[in-house]
Amino acid sequence: MAADDNNSENQEEQGGKSKKKLIIIVAIVVILAIGLSVGATLFFLKGDDSGSSEDEAVPAEEVKMPAVYLDIKPPFVVTYDVSGRQRYMQVFVSAQSRSQESLDEMELHMPLIRNKLIMLFSSQDFEALQTPEGKAALRTESLTLINEILEKEASGSSIEQVLFTNFVMQ
Known part of the structure; x- marks a missing residue:
């Protein structure tokens, strides 16, 4: 055991x-x-x-700055002679940019810009301006004209759009 x-x-x-x-x-x-x-x-x-x-x-992606606008005052009034009759066009114009500095430069050179825009508006065909395509072409020409002035006078400032806030023809 x-x-x-x-x-x-x-x-x-x-x-x-x-x-x-x-x-x-x-x-x-x-x-x-x-x-x-x-x-x-x-x-x-x-x-x-x-x-x-x-x-x-x-x-x-580059973040876009908010849009800033400048109303060009007073409105533009242009006269046309169409078939022996006096015609008028009144345009309220605003400029859009993403840079306040560009709009400040635009205000500084406003006499030159207004002069060139009046010359541009008065050289247009009254009948062509009555169509949407004619108004769009005028906006494009206005934008190009303003940006050329800003590039020359303000060393490269530019705006994005020219807006017609009121467009009257009679």
Whole structure:
């Protein structure tokens, strides 16, 4: 019986050692799994940060400044002689720009701009101005004329659009 007692004690010690080994192995596997998941998370987050820094390095679309307007006052009144009859055209003009400096330069050179616009308006064909295409062409010519003056006199300032806010012909 004494031999049986030693045998059972050896089995218990070996069983106890086996349980301890199993617990240690499971603990090591759990620690490795946690370490790998943390490492993978940091790796992927680091990859995302480098991607966003690349996005920052790429220049973003240029943000347009809000539009600023300048009303050219007083309105333009031009006379035409059409088939022996006196005809009139009255035009209220505004200029649009994204730069207040361009409009300030335009105000500074307003006498020259008004003179050139009056000459342009009076040289137009009265019948052609009654069509939408004629009015659009006049707007385009006005824009070109003003930008040429600003380029020459104000060293490169420009406006985006010329707007006719009121256009009366009779």
